Amino acid sequence: MLQITRDGEYAVRAILHMSAQPVGTLCLISEIAEAQEVPRSYLSKIMQHLVKAGLVKSRRGARGGFFLARRPQEITLRQAIEAIEGPIFLNICLIKKGECHRDEFCPVHQVWQEAQRKLMEVLDNKTMAQLVQDAEKLKGFSAKKRTPKKPPSTL
Amino acid sequence: MLQITRDGEYAVRAILHMSAQPVGTLCLISEIAEAQEVPRSYLSKIMQHLVKAGLVKSRRGARGGFFLARRPQEITLRQAIEAIEGPIFLNICLIKKGECHRDEFCPVHQVWQEAQRKLMEVLDNKTMAQLVQDAEKLKGFSAKKRTPKKPPSTL
Protein backbone atom coordinates (compact mmCIF):
# COMPACT_ATOMS: atom_id res chain seq x y z
CA MET A 1 0.00 0.00 0.00
CA LEU A 2 3.04 2.26 -0.18
CA GLN A 3 2.82 2.84 3.55
CA ILE A 4 5.07 1.76 6.40
CA THR A 5 3.62 -0.86 8.71
CA ARG A 6 2.95 -0.45 12.42
CA ASP A 7 6.05 -2.59 12.95
CA GLY A 8 8.23 0.08 11.42
CA GLU A 9 6.52 2.91 13.21
CA TYR A 10 6.75 1.13 16.57
CA ALA A 11 10.40 0.28 16.02
CA VAL A 12 11.20 3.93 15.40
CA ARG A 13 9.31 4.95 18.52
CA ALA A 14 11.16 2.39 20.62
CA ILE A 15 14.59 3.35 19.34
CA LEU A 16 13.77 7.02 19.70
CA HIS A 17 12.70 6.38 23.27
CA MET A 18 15.98 4.69 24.08
CA SER A 19 17.90 7.41 22.28
CA ALA A 20 16.36 10.01 24.55
CA GLN A 21 17.60 8.27 27.72
CA PRO A 22 20.93 9.01 29.38
CA VAL A 23 23.64 6.65 28.17
CA GLY A 24 23.68 3.36 30.02
CA THR A 25 20.00 3.47 30.88
CA LEU A 26 18.21 0.15 30.64
CA CYS A 27 14.67 0.42 29.27
CA LEU A 28 11.92 -2.04 30.07
CA ILE A 29 9.40 -3.21 27.53
CA SER A 30 6.51 -2.09 29.70
CA GLU A 31 8.07 1.32 30.13
CA ILE A 32 8.63 1.85 26.41
CA ALA A 33 5.23 0.42 25.58
CA GLU A 34 3.44 2.81 27.87
CA ALA A 35 5.44 5.89 26.98
CA GLN A 36 5.30 5.30 23.24
CA GLU A 37 1.74 3.96 23.17
CA VAL A 38 2.59 0.59 21.69
CA PRO A 39 0.78 -2.63 22.67
CA ARG A 40 3.05 -4.25 25.23
CA SER A 41 3.03 -7.81 23.90
CA TYR A 42 3.46 -6.58 20.37
CA LEU A 43 6.41 -4.42 21.27
CA SER A 44 8.02 -7.45 22.83
CA LYS A 45 8.25 -9.07 19.42
CA ILE A 46 9.58 -5.93 17.83
CA MET A 47 12.32 -5.55 20.43
CA GLN A 48 13.37 -9.15 19.87
CA HIS A 49 13.63 -8.41 16.19
CA LEU A 50 15.65 -5.25 16.80
CA VAL A 51 18.07 -7.23 18.96
CA LYS A 52 18.51 -9.79 16.20
CA ALA A 53 19.07 -6.98 13.75
CA GLY A 54 21.90 -5.75 15.95
CA LEU A 55 20.51 -2.30 16.62
CA VAL A 56 19.58 -3.00 20.22
CA LYS A 57 21.09 -5.11 22.97
CA SER A 58 19.26 -6.77 25.79
CA ARG A 59 19.91 -8.12 29.26
CA ARG A 60 17.64 -10.77 30.67
CA GLY A 61 16.49 -11.36 34.22
CA ALA A 62 15.99 -9.04 37.12
CA ARG A 63 17.28 -5.53 36.43
CA GLY A 64 17.41 -6.45 32.78
CA GLY A 65 16.12 -4.43 29.88
CA PHE A 66 17.12 -3.00 26.53
CA PHE A 67 19.67 -0.46 25.41
CA LEU A 68 21.04 0.75 22.09
CA ALA A 69 23.90 -1.12 20.50
CA ARG A 70 25.22 2.11 19.01
CA ARG A 71 25.07 5.77 19.90
CA PRO A 72 21.98 7.69 18.72
CA GLN A 73 24.07 9.79 16.35
CA GLU A 74 25.13 6.58 14.62
CA ILE A 75 21.61 5.29 13.96
CA THR A 76 19.69 6.72 11.04
CA LEU A 77 15.94 6.70 10.62
CA ARG A 78 16.40 4.46 7.63
CA GLN A 79 18.36 1.94 9.63
CA ALA A 80 15.69 1.86 12.31
CA ILE A 81 12.93 1.26 9.78
CA GLU A 82 14.78 -1.19 7.59
CA ALA A 83 15.86 -3.22 10.62
CA ILE A 84 12.23 -4.17 11.02
CA GLU A 85 10.68 -3.79 7.61
CA GLY A 86 13.59 -5.08 5.59
CA PRO A 87 15.05 -3.16 2.66
CA ILE A 88 12.66 -0.71 1.09
CA PHE A 89 11.75 -1.05 -2.58
CA LEU A 90 9.05 1.26 -3.89
CA ASN A 91 8.34 -1.19 -6.69
CA ILE A 92 9.10 -4.89 -6.76
CA CYS A 93 11.22 -4.48 -9.86
CA LEU A 94 13.74 -2.39 -7.93
CA ILE A 95 14.81 -5.34 -5.77
CA LYS A 96 17.52 -6.24 -8.21
CA LYS A 97 18.30 -5.99 -11.90
CA GLY A 98 16.37 -8.65 -13.75
CA GLU A 99 13.79 -9.14 -11.00
CA CYS A 100 11.36 -7.91 -13.62
CA HIS A 101 12.39 -8.61 -17.20
CA ARG A 102 10.68 -5.41 -18.34
CA ASP A 103 13.20 -3.22 -16.53
CA GLU A 104 15.33 -3.04 -19.66
CA PHE A 105 12.79 -1.18 -21.72
CA CYS A 106 10.28 0.11 -19.13
CA PRO A 107 10.51 3.90 -19.00
CA VAL A 108 8.92 4.04 -15.57
CA HIS A 109 11.75 2.13 -14.00
CA GLN A 110 14.15 5.03 -13.79
CA VAL A 111 11.45 7.21 -12.27
CA TRP A 112 10.99 4.74 -9.44
CA GLN A 113 14.75 4.63 -9.04
CA GLU A 114 14.91 8.37 -8.63
CA ALA A 115 11.92 8.44 -6.29
CA GLN A 116 13.47 5.75 -4.15
CA ARG A 117 16.83 7.52 -4.11
CA LYS A 118 15.25 10.74 -2.88
CA LEU A 119 13.18 8.96 -0.28
CA MET A 120 16.22 7.14 1.05
CA GLU A 121 18.20 10.35 1.11
CA VAL A 122 15.69 11.86 3.51
CA LEU A 123 15.66 8.81 5.77
CA ASP A 124 19.45 8.49 5.66
CA ASN A 125 20.04 12.08 6.65
CA LYS A 126 18.18 11.91 9.91
CA THR A 127 19.82 10.33 12.93
CA MET A 128 18.15 9.39 16.17
CA ALA A 129 20.26 12.02 17.91
CA GLN A 130 18.85 14.70 15.61
CA LEU A 131 15.32 13.46 16.18
CA VAL A 132 15.79 13.69 19.93
CA GLN A 133 16.95 17.28 19.45
CA ASP A 134 13.97 18.01 17.22
CA ALA A 135 11.67 16.56 19.86
CA GLU A 136 13.13 18.88 22.47
CA LYS A 137 12.53 21.84 20.22
CA LEU A 138 8.94 20.77 19.64
CA LYS A 139 8.45 20.38 23.36
CA GLY A 140 9.90 23.82 23.98
CA PHE A 141 7.62 25.23 21.32
CA SER A 142 4.43 23.80 22.77
CA ALA A 143 5.58 24.85 26.24
CA LYS A 144 6.13 28.36 24.93
CA LYS A 145 2.59 28.39 23.61
CA ARG A 146 1.29 27.67 27.08
CA THR A 147 3.68 30.02 28.95
CA PRO A 148 4.90 32.62 26.48
CA LYS A 149 7.36 34.11 28.97
CA LYS A 150 10.36 32.65 30.81
CA PRO A 151 12.27 30.31 28.50
CA PRO A 152 13.06 26.99 30.20
CA SER A 153 16.25 26.99 32.22
CA THR A 154 17.39 23.54 31.16
CA LEU A 155 17.78 22.61 27.51
CA MET B 1 5.01 -2.70 2.93
CA LEU B 2 6.03 0.63 1.44
CA GLN B 3 5.63 -0.81 -2.04
CA ILE B 4 3.11 -0.12 -4.77
CA THR B 5 0.68 -2.91 -5.49
CA ARG B 6 0.28 -4.76 -8.74
CA ASP B 7 -2.87 -2.71 -9.27
CA GLY B 8 -0.84 0.47 -9.44
CA GLU B 9 1.82 -1.02 -11.65
CA TYR B 10 -0.74 -2.48 -14.05
CA ALA B 11 -2.65 0.79 -14.19
CA VAL B 12 0.50 2.64 -15.20
CA ARG B 13 1.25 0.05 -17.86
CA ALA B 14 -2.25 0.31 -19.27
CA ILE B 15 -2.27 4.10 -19.38
CA LEU B 16 1.21 4.13 -20.84
CA HIS B 17 0.06 1.71 -23.51
CA MET B 18 -2.84 3.94 -24.45
CA SER B 19 -0.60 7.00 -24.36
CA ALA B 20 1.65 5.44 -26.96
CA GLN B 21 -1.20 4.96 -29.46
CA PRO B 22 -2.17 7.52 -32.10
CA VAL B 23 -4.92 9.80 -30.84
CA GLY B 24 -8.38 8.37 -31.29
CA THR B 25 -7.20 4.76 -31.13
CA LEU B 26 -9.46 2.41 -29.23
CA CYS B 27 -7.60 -0.18 -27.19
CA LEU B 28 -9.01 -3.56 -26.28
CA ILE B 29 -8.49 -5.19 -22.93
CA SER B 30 -7.03 -8.29 -24.53
CA GLU B 31 -4.67 -6.20 -26.59
CA ILE B 32 -3.39 -4.21 -23.61
CA ALA B 33 -3.23 -7.30 -21.44
CA GLU B 34 -1.06 -9.15 -23.91
CA ALA B 35 1.23 -6.26 -24.77
CA GLN B 36 1.74 -5.18 -21.16
CA GLU B 37 1.83 -8.67 -19.68
CA VAL B 38 -1.10 -8.21 -17.33
CA PRO B 39 -3.61 -10.99 -16.57
CA ARG B 40 -6.55 -10.30 -18.83
CA SER B 41 -9.37 -10.71 -16.34
CA TYR B 42 -7.48 -8.74 -13.74
CA LEU B 43 -6.83 -5.88 -16.12
CA SER B 44 -10.55 -5.76 -16.82
CA LYS B 45 -11.16 -4.72 -13.22
CA ILE B 46 -8.41 -2.15 -13.31
CA MET B 47 -9.73 -0.56 -16.49
CA GLN B 48 -13.17 -0.30 -14.93
CA HIS B 49 -11.63 1.47 -12.00
CA LEU B 50 -9.68 3.84 -14.25
CA VAL B 51 -12.88 4.72 -16.07
CA LYS B 52 -14.62 5.50 -12.79
CA ALA B 53 -11.63 7.58 -11.75
CA GLY B 54 -12.13 9.62 -14.92
CA LEU B 55 -8.72 8.99 -16.42
CA VAL B 56 -9.98 6.68 -19.13
CA LYS B 57 -13.14 6.52 -21.19
CA SER B 58 -14.73 3.43 -22.62
CA ARG B 59 -17.08 2.40 -25.38
CA ARG B 60 -19.03 -0.79 -25.06
CA GLY B 61 -20.10 -3.26 -27.66
CA ALA B 62 -18.61 -4.23 -30.99
CA ARG B 63 -15.78 -1.90 -32.02
CA GLY B 64 -15.67 -0.70 -28.47
CA GLY B 65 -12.60 -0.30 -26.31
CA PHE B 66 -10.78 2.17 -24.12
CA PHE B 67 -9.13 5.50 -24.72
CA LEU B 68 -7.64 8.22 -22.57
CA ALA B 69 -9.91 10.92 -21.20
CA ARG B 70 -7.07 13.45 -21.41
CA ARG B 71 -3.98 13.90 -23.52
CA PRO B 72 -0.86 12.02 -22.36
CA GLN B 73 0.92 15.27 -21.55
CA GLU B 74 -1.87 16.06 -19.10
CA ILE B 75 -1.60 12.82 -17.14
CA THR B 76 1.14 12.52 -14.55
CA LEU B 77 2.57 9.31 -13.19
CA ARG B 78 1.20 10.27 -9.81
CA GLN B 79 -2.31 10.67 -11.19
CA ALA B 80 -2.13 7.26 -12.85
CA ILE B 81 -1.02 5.56 -9.65
CA GLU B 82 -3.30 7.41 -7.28
CA ALA B 83 -6.29 6.79 -9.51
CA ILE B 84 -5.98 3.14 -8.59
CA GLU B 85 -4.18 3.08 -5.26
CA GLY B 86 -5.83 6.09 -3.75
CA PRO B 87 -3.87 8.99 -2.26
CA ILE B 88 -0.39 8.02 -1.13
CA PHE B 89 0.58 8.47 2.53
CA LEU B 90 3.95 7.09 3.54
CA ASN B 91 2.75 6.89 7.13
CA ILE B 92 -0.82 6.66 8.34
CA CYS B 93 -0.39 9.82 10.42
CA LEU B 94 0.08 11.88 7.24
CA ILE B 95 -3.50 11.31 6.12
CA LYS B 96 -4.64 14.42 7.92
CA LYS B 97 -3.73 16.53 10.90
CA GLY B 98 -4.94 14.83 14.04
CA GLU B 99 -5.18 11.39 12.44
CA CYS B 100 -2.53 10.47 14.99
CA HIS B 101 -2.57 12.54 18.14
CA ARG B 102 1.20 12.22 18.44
CA ASP B 103 1.79 14.35 15.36
CA GLU B 104 2.02 17.47 17.53
CA PHE B 105 5.13 16.42 19.36
CA CYS B 106 6.49 13.54 17.26
CA PRO B 107 9.79 14.63 15.67
CA VAL B 108 9.57 11.96 12.98
CA HIS B 109 6.43 13.45 11.54
CA GLN B 110 8.12 16.25 9.66
CA VAL B 111 10.65 13.82 8.23
CA TRP B 112 7.85 11.76 6.73
CA GLN B 113 6.31 14.93 5.41
CA GLU B 114 9.49 15.86 3.61
CA ALA B 115 10.01 12.33 2.32
CA GLN B 116 6.49 12.28 0.99
CA ARG B 117 6.86 15.70 -0.59
CA LYS B 118 10.00 14.65 -2.45
CA LEU B 119 8.46 11.39 -3.58
CA MET B 120 5.39 13.19 -4.89
CA GLU B 121 7.55 15.72 -6.64
CA VAL B 122 9.16 12.97 -8.68
CA LEU B 123 5.84 11.36 -9.59
CA ASP B 124 4.23 14.73 -10.35
CA ASN B 125 6.97 15.78 -12.70
CA LYS B 126 6.62 12.87 -15.07
CA THR B 127 3.83 12.85 -17.59
CA MET B 128 2.71 9.94 -19.70
CA ALA B 129 3.86 11.85 -22.77
CA GLN B 130 7.37 12.09 -21.34
CA LEU B 131 7.36 8.40 -20.47
CA VAL B 132 6.41 7.51 -24.03
CA GLN B 133 9.34 9.61 -25.23
CA ASP B 134 11.64 7.94 -22.72
CA ALA B 135 10.47 4.55 -23.94
CA GLU B 136 11.31 5.48 -27.51
CA LYS B 137 14.80 6.49 -26.43
CA LEU B 138 15.27 3.20 -24.58
CA LYS B 139 14.10 1.29 -27.64
CA GLY B 140 16.50 3.19 -29.82
CA PHE B 141 19.29 2.48 -27.39
CA SER B 142 18.76 -1.27 -27.28
CA ALA B 143 18.34 -1.31 -31.04
CA LYS B 144 21.67 0.46 -31.36
CA LYS B 145 23.27 -2.21 -29.21
CA ARG B 146 22.12 -4.89 -31.64
CA THR B 147 22.95 -3.00 -34.83
CA PRO B 148 25.61 -0.43 -34.00
CA LYS B 149 25.47 1.09 -37.50
CA LYS B 150 22.61 2.69 -39.42
CA PRO B 151 20.41 4.73 -37.12
CA PRO B 152 16.70 3.93 -37.59
CA SER B 153 15.06 5.94 -40.33
CA THR B 154 11.81 6.54 -38.47
CA LEU B 155 11.75 8.08 -34.99
Added chain:
DNA sequence: ATTAAATAGGACTAAAATCATCCTGAATGT
Protein backbone atom coordinates in the same frame (compact mmCIF):
# COMPACT_ATOMS: atom_id res chain seq x y z
C1' DA C 1 -34.08 -8.82 -35.77
C1' DT C 2 -30.02 -11.41 -34.94
C1' DT C 3 -25.69 -11.93 -33.71
C1' DA C 4 -20.95 -11.12 -32.56
C1' DA C 5 -18.00 -8.12 -30.00
C1' DA C 6 -16.89 -5.58 -26.05
C1' DT C 7 -17.14 -3.51 -21.59
C1' DA C 8 -19.65 -3.48 -16.69
C1' DG C 9 -20.15 -5.48 -12.64
C1' DG C 10 -20.78 -8.87 -9.08
C1' DA C 11 -19.43 -13.15 -6.75
C1' DC C 12 -15.93 -15.88 -5.35
C1' DT C 13 -11.27 -17.57 -3.76
C1' DA C 14 -6.46 -18.74 -2.28
C1' DA C 15 -2.67 -16.96 -0.22
C1' DA C 16 -0.26 -13.67 2.24
C1' DA C 17 0.31 -9.75 5.22
C1' DT C 18 -1.03 -7.18 9.18
C1' DC C 19 -1.57 -6.59 13.90
C1' DA C 20 -1.73 -8.41 17.39
C1' DT C 21 -2.27 -11.97 22.10
C1' DC C 22 -0.76 -15.54 25.20
C1' DC C 23 2.04 -18.95 27.24
C1' DT C 24 6.25 -21.35 28.42
C1' DG C 25 11.13 -21.27 28.98
C1' DA C 26 15.50 -19.35 30.13
C1' DA C 27 18.48 -16.11 32.40
C1' DT C 28 19.78 -13.11 36.19
C1' DG C 29 20.05 -10.20 40.28
C1' DT C 30 18.68 -10.25 45.29
Added chain:
DNA sequence: ACATTCAGGATGATTTTAGTCCTATTTAAT
Protein backbone atom coordinates in the same frame (compact mmCIF):
# COMPACT_ATOMS: atom_id res chain seq x y z
C1' DA D 1 14.54 -19.83 46.34
C1' DC D 2 12.33 -16.19 44.13
C1' DA D 3 10.91 -12.31 41.65
C1' DT D 4 12.00 -10.08 37.47
C1' DT D 5 12.88 -9.74 32.64
C1' DC D 6 13.64 -11.02 28.03
C1' DA D 7 13.29 -15.08 24.28
C1' DG D 8 10.64 -17.58 21.42
C1' DG D 9 6.84 -20.29 19.76
C1' DA D 10 1.93 -21.00 18.84
C1' DT D 11 -2.20 -19.07 17.69
C1' DG D 12 -5.68 -16.16 15.53
C1' DA D 13 -8.79 -12.51 13.64
C1' DT D 14 -9.01 -9.37 10.10
C1' DT D 15 -7.65 -7.22 5.95
C1' DT D 16 -5.24 -6.92 1.70
C1' DT D 17 -3.57 -8.78 -2.41
C1' DA D 18 -3.98 -10.79 -6.64
C1' DG D 19 -6.44 -12.85 -9.07
C1' DT D 20 -10.67 -15.87 -11.74
C1' DC D 21 -15.21 -16.52 -13.62
C1' DC D 22 -19.79 -15.73 -14.95
C1' DT D 23 -23.67 -12.95 -16.34
C1' DA D 24 -25.62 -8.65 -17.94
C1' DT D 25 -25.60 -4.82 -20.87
C1' DT D 26 -24.37 -2.06 -24.77
C1' DT D 27 -23.17 -1.43 -29.53
C1' DA D 28 -22.09 -2.21 -34.48
C1' DA D 29 -22.59 -4.85 -38.35
C1' DT D 30 -25.29 -8.00 -41.14
